[in-house]
Amino acid sequence: MVDSLNTSLAQLSLSRLGVAAAVIDEALGLGQGIRLGQSTVFSSKVHAFNSHSPEHVKIMVNTDAGQVFYYRSDSGRIGHLDIFHECGTIDHQVAAYYVCSALERYRTIAVQQPTMMSTGLLNPDLVDIQTATGGGRITGSLQGGQKPSVRQVHENHVHVALQLSTNNLVCLFYIVAAVETAIQDLGLELRCNERISYVEAADCQSDLSPYTDQTDSLLVSQQLPEQQASCHVPDITPGSPIVYLPE
């Protein structure tokens, strides 16, 4: 693990994160979004922003990230993180490596906790990433998300989607810290989310073709990862759309 990531994660002891994870759990239950740190917006919904005010994220309350991104039939099972930074290209392979390293570190720490044991762990196969250089499953080939429109919309944020369960919310802080460290190590500045608001979309799926591309994600269905070795490569929506919404 790189030193900078090691240093960041050392600041996030599990004893610090329990209360914060409970706040996230409550927000998810209410269908709300929440800000993690200063740079990140998290929810189980689709996020959008006006192109001229990216510091204001709009959570589309009548959408479900799993249904829109991955055509899933269930709801509330996919978590959606957007981590904002100054415009530039974040190498998605580097960011994915940092996230994998952070989850491995979390696993090492968590299994040593008598109260946690094997609960609260997140399978890294169930985490996807997208940046301005590409994306896909963090444990996969990372050859997806190459469509120019998909890459361009991620010039100001890193998108992460993952399978949620109520006992793995502490992992979110490790993922955010990993992506933030990757952003800084690649020479870009983290940027603040300043406002979260809620909007409804009449038809979220129909106009999202510029935001779709091929992926090797295992979040597409509810099958177990080992059953998906021959999964076809579907089109998904790996990002947060830019919208026009009157203020």
Add this chain to the structure above:
Amino acid sequence: MSEYYRLIRHSGNKNLFRVVEMSVAVLLPGTIPQAHRGAATQLAKQAVSHWAAIKAALKIRLAAMLQSQFQLSSSGKGSSDNRGGQGSVQFINPLHTRIIAPPKPAIPLSHLPDAQLVTKEIKLHG
């Protein structure tokens, strides 16, 4: 093309008007930035630089806003706010707009005190 004063202002374009007028204002003789530009002191030069930075930021915002406005159909209506608007969302092709970043730098999560690890915003929408 309509004359500027005849353009109709409404809640959907008020920010556009604001940015256009601020951009025009900094170009007018006699305004604060112009006065700074005429001074020869180092202080004035710094002020000009400051205003130039503001002008550049406004220009970027204006460009992004104009691009997003041109994606609209003329019949677009409806409202949305933090009480929950209905149905006026229009997705924009990223290739037809300019991506800008949030303006304020952020402190990394790992450097924040416990109380700032998560921040909720009250949902007024019922």
